[in-house]
Each structure stands twice: as C-alpha cells, then as structure tokens.
Amino acid sequence: MAKIVGIMNTSHVPAIGGAIHKNLQQDPYWKPFFDGFPPIQGWLDRVKPDIVVSVYNDHGLNFFLDKQPTFAIGAAPEYTSEDEGWGIPTMPSFPGDEDLSWHIRANLVRDEFDIVTCQEMLVDHAFTLPMALLWPHQKWPVKSVPISVNTVLFPLPTARRCYKFGEAIGRAIASFPSDAKVLVIGSGGLSHQLEGERAGFINKAFDLKFMDSMVDDPMWATQFSDLDLVEQTGNEGVELLSWLVARATLPGRVKLVHSNFHIPISNTAAATMLFEPL
Amino acid sequence: MTVLAKKREIPGTPVFDSDAARKGYALNKMCYSFNSKANRDEFVRDEAAYCARFGLNAEQTAAIAKRDVPGLVAAGGGVYFLGKLAGGVLGLDMQDVGALQTGLSKAEFQAKLVAAGK
Numbered sequence: 001m002a003k004i005v006g007i008m009n010t011s012h013v014p015a016i017g018g019a020i021h022k023n024l025q026q027d028p029y030w031k032p033f034f035d036g037f038p039p040i041q042g043w044l045d046r047v048k049p050d051i052v053v054s055v056y057n058d059h060g061l062n063f064f065l066d067k068q069p070t071f072a073i074g075a076a077p078e079y080t081s082e083d084e085g086w087g088i089p090t091m092p093s094f095p096g097d098e099d100l101s102w103h104i105r106a107n108l109v110r111d112e113f114d115i116v117t118c119q120e121m122l123v124d125h126a127f128t129l130p131m132a133l134l135w136p137h138q139k140w141p142v143k144s145v146p147i148s149v150n151t152v153l154f155p156l157p158t159a160r161r162c163y164k165f166g167e168a169i170g171r172a173i174a175s176f177p178s179d180a181k182v183l184v185i186g187s188g189g190l191s192h193q194l195e196g197e198r199a200g201f202i203n204k205a206f207d208l209k210f211m212d213s214m215v216d217d218p219m220w221a222t223q224f225s226d227l228d229l230v231e232q233t234g235n236e237g238v239e240l241l242s243w244l245v246a247r248a249t250l251p252g253r254v255k256l257v258h259s260n261f262h263i264p265i266s267n268t269a270a271a272t273m274l275f276e277p278l
Numbered sequence: 279m280t281v282l283a284k285k286r287e288i289p290g291t292p293v294f295d296s297d298a299a300r301k302g303y304a305l306n307k308m309c310y311s312f313n314s315k316a317n318r319d320e321f322v323r324d325e326a327a328y329c330a331r332f333g334l335n336a337e338q339t340a341a342i343a344k345r346d347v348p349g350l351v352a353a354g355g356g357v358y359f360l361g362k363l364a365g366g367v368l369g370l371d372m373q374d375v376g377a378l379q380t381g382l383s384k385a386e387f388q389a390k391l392v393a394a395g396k
Contacts, residue, residue, distance in 0.1 A: 014361075014365075015371070015372075059358040059361075060309075060310055060313075060356075060358045060359050060362065061313060064306075064307070064310045065299055065303060065306055065307075065310075065356075066307075082313060083313075083315070083366075084313060084362065084366075085309075085312040085313045085314075085318065085361075085362030085363075085365065085366035085367075086361060086362060086365040086366055087365065087366060152294065152356060152358060153294060153295075153296075153299055153356075154293050154294060154295040154296075155295070193291065194357045194361070194372060194375065194376070195291075195292055195351050195357040195360075195379065196290045196291045196292045196348075196351065196379060197289075197290035197348075197379060197380055197381075198288075198289065198290030198291050199290075199375070199376040199379045199380055199387075200376045200380060200387055200390050200391055200394075201290075201291075201394075202391065202394035202395070204394060204395065227286050227288065227293070230288055230291060230293060231288050231291075234291075235291060235292075235293065235294075235357070236357075262395070263391070263392075263394055263395025264391035264392060264394065264395060266371075266372050266373070267372050267373065267376060267391060269394070269395070
C-alpha cells in the first residue's frame with residue numbers, strides 16, 4: 001500500500017513567485033524565507049517521494065463564486081497555472097496522478113465527504129509555489145493530486161471538519177494499492193490580513209502556538225470557529241486550515257524534521273514545517 | 279419571517295460572507311474576468327463601459343472610478359478578486375492596498391509589518 005513519507009506545510013504569497021522569477025532568494029528581504037528550504041530539498045533528495053497530495057485554497061483562478069465548492073479534488077492527467085491577473089509567472093505544467101485522485105475521491109465520498117471532482121482544474125499560486133520551493137529547477141519529479149479547501153466564502157468548513165477531512169485523506173492514501181511514497185503538502189497562512197482597517201494584522205504568539213501544536217497536539221486548533229480564527233490570525237490567516245488537513249493525514253505524534261518562521265513576507269507571517277511519521 | 283442573529287463583528291475586519299457575496303457578485307465577477315490579460319486591456323481602454331457590461335451598481339462603479347479600496351470592500355468586493363484589479367490593472371501591491379485602507383503611508387504600513395515580527 002502507499003505510504004505517507006512526509007508532511008510539508010508552508011505559507012504561500014503571490015510575491016514569492018515574483019521573487020523566484022527575479023532570482024531574489026539571496027536578497028536580504030527574501031533570504032530568511034528561502035533559507036527555510038535547502039534542508040527540505042536535502043530531505044527530498046534522500047526520501048524521493050513519488051506523489052504529492054497538495055491541500056491548498058484557490059484564490060479565484062479555478063473557482064469563482066458561481067460555483068464555490070467547500071472541498072474539491074483534481075482528477076486530471078495534467079494541471080496548468082495562469083498569471084491569475086496578478087502577473088504571476090506561470091510554471092511548467094504538473095503531471096497528475098489520476099489513479100490516486102480517483103482512489104481518494106471514491107474513498108472520501110464513501111467516508112461521507114461529498115467532494116467536488118474536477119477532471120479539469122487550473123492550479124493557482126497556492127499549489128504552484130510550494131512545488132517551486134521544493135523543486136527550484138521546476139522539473140517535477142512527482143505526480144500530483146491537488147485538493148482545494150474553500151477559504152474565500154464564509155462560513156468556511158470548520159477546523160474540526162478540516163481535521164476529519166485530513167484523516168479521511170490519510171486513510172484513503174494508506175489503502176491505495178501501490179508502493180508509492182506520498183508527500184502531503186498543506187499550503188497557506190500563517191497570520192495575515194489584507195482587507196479592512198486591521199489590514200497588516202499579524203499575531204506572532206498565536207502562530208508560534210499553532211506551530212507547536214502541529215508537532216504533538218494537532219487537534220489544538222480544532223477548538224476554534226472560522227470567526228475565532230479570523231480574530232486570532234486575520235482574514236487570510238484562516239488558510240491554516242490547509243495545514244490542519246495535511247497534518248491530520250498522519251494523526252497522532254510525528255517527528256519534526258525542519259521548521260522555519262519569518263515575519264514578514266509581503267503582509268504575511270511566513271512559516272514552513274516538515275514532518276515525518278514516527 | 280426569520281429573525282437573524284446579530285452578526286459577530288471583529289473590529290476593522292470585513293468578512294467575505296453570504297451578505298458580501300450577494301452584494302458584490304457583479305463586482306467580483308468583473309474582477310474574476312481580469313484573470314485574462316485581454317480582459318484587463320479591455321477594461322483599461324474603457325473602464326465605464328466595462329463596468330456597465332458586468333452590471334456594476336452606482337456604488338461599485340464610483341468606487342472603481344475613485345480607486346476607493348475601502349469602498350470596494352464595502353460594496354461587496356472579495357479581497358482575492360479585488361487583488362486582480364489592484365495588482366493586474368492598477369499596479370498596486372498588497373502593501374499599497376494595506377496603506378490605502380489604514381490611513382498609513384506605504385513605508386509606515388511596511389514598518390508595522392516588520393514590527394509585528396519583533
């Protein structure tokens with residue numbers, strides 16, 4: 001059966017795409033963020049995952065408000081990106097792992113998660129940037145399964161629901177008849193707020209507590225409602241829901257391999273964490 | 279008749295909820311169209327005509343004309359959709375957008391972000 005070999009959670013910010021495009025990794029502003037990745041790239045060289053299951057939130061590229069799914073999964077042979085209207089450089093297309101997509105999709109539905117299935121799906125910066133941070137040459141050595149969580153339109157799925165969703169994804173991966181090594185990515189957060197008079201809000205203390213909880217108390221954040229999370233982490237800090245989904249694919253304790261935290265990147269408290277199963 | 283519970287307010291923090299989505303649909307749909315460069319160019323050629331084509335109301339059209347970011351949020355704009363207008367059409371980054379909403383200069387807004395990390 002397939003095995004989850006790691007969970008990598010990271011922030012995503014459109015400006016990271018511009019920094020990659022302009023080779024600003026060593027620029028004083030960007031270096032503290034990009035320095036979080038060489039240890040993870042070394043881990044990837046050793047562990048060599050075959051498939052990425054990436055949990056992220058679409059920001060109005062593939063989904064608009066005409067149809068806004070709470071949870072959606074890609075089941076396509078290939079995924080492409082666009083400039084998103086923000087002028088983000090596009091990347092080489094991402095090969096999909098259709099077999100695992102369809103397997104997860106069927107298992108989630110049987111597990112009472114009524115996920116939307118997308119046989120065509122554009123992937124935005126929340127999916128593409130973690131990939132480019134892990135594999136800077138952008139020659140993807142993995143196949144992908146994108147899973148999108150609504151953080152655009154409130155109410156959002158509750159943190160508790162997201163945790164259970166992650167557990168169900170983990171069970172589905174563990175029953176996939178293959179010897180594939182799977183890396184689960186959670187993309188988003190941490191605290192930031194783009195709109196309103198409180199724009200620029202960052203909550204370092206909450207972020208550090210949340211990062212601690214990811215190691216040995218992953219259900220900690222499930223106590224919060226979506227508006228509790230807005231209050232604590234800012235409107236867009238709620239993207240930490242993707243971290244919860246990803247982390248819950250390996251419930252219980254995990255080994256922390258690497259962690260990085262830097263404020264600010266653009267308007268965001270930027271964090272990266274890599275875990276392995278014990 | 280349903281009596282709705284009073285909404286929870288978080289100071290300075292507009293939440294893109296059902297009410298905002300209902301109010302802002304035309305505005306957000308227009309901003310969503312800016313995923314395409316051809317549409318961005320068309321907007322720049324004739325803003326008023328482009329707004330009219332998407333059925334923006336007077337409040338939304340006026341907020342666009344005035345580059346009034348708080349007004350666009352109040353008119354139901356979702357920030358991820360407005361971001362395509364701000365970034366792709368108006369050439370503003372998220373620190374510009376933050377400064378415009380907080381009454382700070384861009385440098386002051388950036389300094390506030392840096393201070394949050396101390």
